Amino acid sequence: MRINRNTTIDGATVVLVPYRESHVEKYHQWMKSTELQELTASEPLSLEEEYAMQRSWREDENKCTFIVLDKDLYEETGHDEVAAMIGDTNLFLTDSDDPTMAEAEIMIAETRFRGKKRGWEAILLMLRYGMENLGITKYEVKIGLNNMASIKMFEKMQFKEESRSEVFEEVTLNSHVTETWKSWLMNNIKQYVFNIEELASINK
Template sequence: MCKPDVSYRNINMKINSNIKIVGEKVILVPYTQIHVPRYHEWMKSEELQQLTASEPLSLAEEYEMQKSWREDDDKCTFITLDKELFEKTNDEIKSMIGDTNIFLTDKDQAQGEIEIMIAEKSARGKKMGWETVILMLLYGIEYINLKKYEAKISLSNEKSIKMFYKLGFEEQSRSEVFQEVTLYKEISTEWTTWLKEQCGYKIEKYD
């Protein structure tokens, strides 16, 4: 797939609507209405609510949230699939393990906030979260043309904090009120090259 011509002053967050990102362990696909019921079941978990600083929504509200992710100019989200399971079943719903997204927080500075959630406990500890976030970071660099990332993580989510430190992020601020830490990373050619060395990465058409 050809890389879109994206200026940092004309960032297009909707270009993911017909593509998927393929790695070695996971596949990232656009968040569509078919994914909402299972996603809604995930978010009934108090653990996930705490880790993602989220409030429980009704199913109707979840469908509205999916619509906003799909249509808003400052958001981009993908559902993470277990690649091996999907190749066996060809069933996206059964293969869902989490999601990842980018919020455009400063368009003039081309800055985005990245989030990741591995909801299925059976998928944790298998480097699927690691690969998911790397694929999303690369997508943001090459297709949204971001120049800086930030990640806001609950202080109780030690695994996620350690993962982002391992990815080269540094602490920017810490809020005792919100019980979260904000990490940041300036994008460079060297760092992008390092990310690509961590896993396979390719863009394909999503039908």
């Protein structure tokens, strides 16, 4: 999405940065994992296809993507984004009749960073970004029925089950951006520093 191509968001333990060309090779290595393919309902792509996907996502006004960096690693490596990459988070504006509704996703690909609240913080930052910058008023998530960790995480974020499909083996949960939910979100974000980088300084 062009609107976030020069946006970074600093949290307490993670940093969100736009998905750039420099991230593609590591992302491609992640997505060779059959576990991640299953969790994200993704098909394996060639490296060339992954580069094309990155370029299309950058321009697609219905797909907003950030790479998740571990903040400690980012600082320890002198702001080396590739070395600090641990996952990604996405918003898909899937309903052409309702541009205020988005499907949200979070993936922590680096297993050593799972269970450490990195995914929790990253998706909260993304939900706030979508609410404040994209005008999102309703979120939904689609999660595999066997992915109990993710289901429980979103339930803690006050998402409610809307439907489940035994055929697709997934459950759909949603949350409306009410004042009560917005207050909960703000109270659970420890740090949110929104930065706009100079385009000339950005790598592809």
